[in-house]
Amino acid sequence: MAALPGSKAPFWRRAPKLILRPLDYFEDNYRRYGSVFQVGASSPPSIYVADPVVIQGIFQADAAQFHVPAQNVGSGLTFLLGNQSLLLLDGERHRRHRRLLMPPFHGDRMRAYGDVICTLTQQAMADWHPGQAFNLRAAMQDITLRVILKAVFGLADGDRYDRLRQLLSQLLEGLGTPLSAFFIFFPGLQRDLGPMSPWGRFVRIKAEIDALIYAEIDDRRRHPHPDSTDILSLMISARDDQGQPLSDGELHDELMTLLVAGHETTASALTWALYWVHWLPEVGDRAHQELDRLGPDPDPLAMASQPYLTALCQETLRIYPVAPTTGIRIVSEPMTVAGYEFPTGAVLFLNIYLVHHREDLYPEPDNFRPERFLERQYSAAEFLPFGGGHRSCIGMAFALMEMKLVLATVLRQWDLALPERDRRLLKPVRRGLTLAAPGHLQLVPTARRVVPPQAAFA
Template sequence: MKQVESLKTPAWWQRIELILAPIGYWERAFESHPEAFWAKGIDWGSPLMMFYTPQAAQQIIENRDKHLGIVSFPGELTAIFGNNSVATSEGDRHQILRKILMPPLHGKLVRDYGKLICDVTHQVMQQLPMNQPFLAWEVAQDITLQVLIEILFGSAQKERYQHLKNLIVSLLNLFAAKTTGFPLLRFFPKVLGKRNLGQKFLQTRQQIEQLIYAEIAERRTYLEPDKTDMLSLMMLFRDEQGQPLTDVEILDNLLLLLSTGNESTTAAICWSWYCVYRNPEIQEKLLQEIENSGDCSEPISLYRLPYLTAVCNETLRMYPITMFILPRGIKTPTEIGGYELQPGNIVSISNYLLHRQENLYPEPNKFKPERFIDRQFSAYEFMPFGGGIRSCIGDELALYLMNLILATIVFNYQFKLADNQSVKPQSRNAILAPVGLRLVKQDC
C-alpha cells in the first residue's frame, strides 16, 4: 500500500491559506502530492484525505453505498439551510427528496424557462448605466435569484418574493462577511451570537423563515394539483404511507436551493464573463457562432451551440464552483487509489486538481474551449458538479443559465473588463468566487 502524506505546514496555517490564497494551497499540494494527501487544513471533524485522479474518483463514487457513508455537515452550513435538506439526508429519505426536487430542475421543465432566463437577462442588462463599472457578482446574482424564485414559487413578481430575494442576498453577504471563507466555518458558532453581524444574521434567517412559512400556509388554502413549481410539488407529495413532507423539510430544501444554488450558479456565470471578456478572440468566435446559428431568438437552439457549450465547460474546468465534492466517511476498511483507509477517515475528490491533470488537460492553466470539442471526457475526468447519486441536483439548470445568459449578453451587448489585471479567485462561503470582478457596459 502507498504511504499517506500530509502537507508540511501546520493545520492552522493551511486554514488561513485556504482563505487568503486558496489556489496557492491547492497548487502547492498538487506539486508535492500528485495523487492524494491528508488535507488537514479542511476541518470536517475527522482526518480528511483528498484524491484527484479519475481512478480514485471512480472508486469513491461507485463504492459510496458499500464502504462510504454521509458525514455530518459543519453546523455553520446548516445554519443557513437546516438539517432536513436533500444535501444532509441519507438513504431512502435522500432518494425521496431527490425524486421530488429533480423534475423542476431538469428536462422539459428547465427548458421551458429559457425565455424567462433571456427576458430577465435583458431586463437587468438594460438597467445598467453606460460606461460605468459594475460588480459582476451583484448583477449575476440578481438574474439568478429572479429565475430561481420563479422556479421555486411559480412567480417572481409577488411583493413577498421580492422581499425574500433581498433577504437571501443579505443573509449570504452576512454569512460571507462573518465566516470569511469555508475553512473558518468552524469558528462561526463562537462569534455568531456576538456583535451586530451575528445578531443580524439570526434576525435575517428568522425573517426568511416567516416569509416562507406564510407562503406555505397561504398555499394550503388553494393548492392546485397541476402546478409544477418546486413549492407546489413538495406540498403535494405523499409517501407510501400517505404522509406529506413537514413544513421544516420544505423550508430547508427551499433554503438550500436559494442559498447554495444561487451562490454556485452566480459564481459560474461570473467566471464565464471573466473568461470570455479577457479573451477577445474567444469572444469573437462565440459571437460568430451565435450569429451563424440562424435562430438567436430560440433559447434551446442557443443552449445546444457546441462552441458556447465548450466555453462554459472550460470555464467550469478551470474554475469549478467548489474545489472539492462533499466528503464521505469510511464505514469499513477499504482501499482507494492504492491507499488503505479505516473507519473514521473521511475522503473527498478535489475536482479543482482533477481538472489540472496534464495527461487529461494539456496546458491546464490555459483557457482552451476547443479541448471539449476535440475530446469527450468521462464522468470521472470532468466533475464540475460532483458525481453519482449525490451529484449537484441543479447541474442542468446551472448549465442552462450559464449558456443562455452568456449568449444573450455576447450577442446583444458590448462589455469589457473594467480592470485589465487578472482576477484572484477567493473563498466566499464554500464557493470559489471572482471577488471584485467588474465590467463596463459600452455603446454598441
C-alpha cells in the same frame, strides 16, 4: 494501512491558508505529496483525492460505503440550510429526498424554464447604459436571484418577492467575504452578540427569511395551484413510496438549499464566463459568431445547444470550479480503491480543482481554452464541477442551462468591455465555502448589439 504522505500540521495551523489562499494550499500539497494525500495527524485520517481512477471507484461504490458526518463543515451549514437539506442528509432519508426532488429537474421541466430565464435576463439588463460601468458579480446575482425565485417559488413580483430578494442578497453578501468562512469552518465563532455584531445581523436576517418561506409554504398548501410548474408547487404535490409528502420543515430546508446553492454558485460561474469572454477577444469573437448565426429571435433550446457556448461554460467550470471539492464522504467500512486502502472513518475530499488542473488531462491547464471540450470527451471522474456518484448535484441540468441562456442573452444584446484595471489575469478569492471572482470586477456597456437575420449568414 501505511500512512499516506501529507502534512501532519493541526487544522488550526492549516486553516488560515486553506481559507485565505485555498488554491495555493491545494497546489502546494499536490506538488509535495501527489494525487492522494493526507492532511493532519488525526485517526481516522482526512484525505484529499485528485486521482480520476480513485475518484471513479468512489463514484461507482455502493452508497452504503459512505456516510456524511454528523458534525463537520457540512453541519456548519445547518445554520444556513437547516438540518433536513439534501446536502446534509444520509442513507434512506437522503434517497427519499432525492427521489422527491428529482421530478422538477426532469428534462421536460427544464425546457419550460428557457423562456423565463431569457426574459428575466432581459429585464435585469434594462438598467444597463452605454458608458456606465456596473459591478459584474452584483449584476449576475441579480439575474440568478430573479431566476431562482421565479423557478422555485413562481414569484416575480409582490411584497414577499421584493423582501426575499432584498434579504437573500444581504444574507449572501454577509457570507461572501473570506472572513465569513471562519464562521463556517469554526462553528464555535457563531455567537449572537447583538444586532450589530456580524453573527447577530446574520441571525436576524435569516429569521426573517425563514418566516417569509414558511408563509409562502402555508399559502401554497391552503391555496394550491395544480397547474403551476414552479419547483415549490411540484415539491408540495410530491409523495414518497408510502404516500407521504415533505413536511413544512423539510420543504423549508430544501428551498433554502435551492435558493442559496442555485443562486450563488451560478452567479459566480457567470461572472467568470463573462470575464473570460472579454479578457480573451478570440473567445468572445467565436461566441458572438456562433450565436449571431441563430438570427434575431432564436428558440432558447437552440441557443443552449450551441457547441462552442457549451464548451465555453464547461471550460469556465473547469479552470476555476465554484466548489473546490465535492461534499465530504466518510468511509463506513474499510474499502480498497485502485490500490489505496481507506479505513473506517476516513474523511474523503474529492478535489475538483486539482483534477481539473492535471496536465495529463488538460494540457496547459492554466490557459482558458474552450476548444479542449470540442476536441475530446471527459469522463465523470475527469470533469466533475457538480460532484458525482450518488451525491451529484441534483440541479446540474438546470444550472448549465441557466448559465448558457444568461450568457447567450447578454452576449447577443450588448457589447461590453473590461475596464483597464481588470484587463489582467485574475485569480479566485474565498467566498464562504466557495471560490469566486474578485468582487471589484466590472464591465462597461459600450453599445447595444443588433443581430442580423439568419439570411445574412447563408
